[in-house]
Amino acid sequence: MNPDVLVAVVGAAALVLTTWFRQPFRRNPRDHIERDIKIAADLPAESEARKRLEGDIERRVEGLVPDPKMRRDWFGFVLALIFMSVFGFLTWRFWAWGGWWNIGTAVFGSLALVMVPLAVRELRKAPRDAQGRLAD
Incomplete structure (x- = not known):
């Protein structure tokens, strides 16, 4: 197998x-x-x-009892997933090319990893304003 x-x-x-x-x-x-x-x-x-x-x-x-102000920001979550996918693809592509392209692997790999907590933050229910930003 x-x-x-x-x-x-x-x-x-x-x-x-x-x-x-x-x-x-x-x-x-x-x-x-x-x-x-x-x-x-x-x-x-x-x-x-x-x-x-x-x-x-x-x-x-x-x-x-659910609070009506508590909601998820689905747009931000999907946007973070899109960026994570693009940066992940670029990481893989630069790694496959090898050589000095590995500099790009480090940069885009880091950016892909930064998107993970951002996606989680947007998926968490929290009080948000009308634009989806976290309310203070």
Whole structure:
């Protein structure tokens, strides 16, 4: 079997198995909130621990409701993927040419790697203004 195909098959199998095995361990935040509500009900009403637990429960319940200001910037994400692809292609092309072209390999490879956190930043839900910029 071709080693490239073997690597691709093993990588795909690892991805599928990792996703499949993680499913039973996914936690439902509502179950934890219900459990904490029962614990808080058993504590004395004037207890400091009860007040802190109720504050924590309230904070987690508010986190369940989506904030309309929180959104992803899909345009920025796609743009970062396009730049990453172009820089990745140029990196590969310059590497294949070899010789002094490897200077371009270093430059474009670095630029391709810089695009990864930019793509992740745009994909993260955050408060944004009308143009998609991160709100301060």
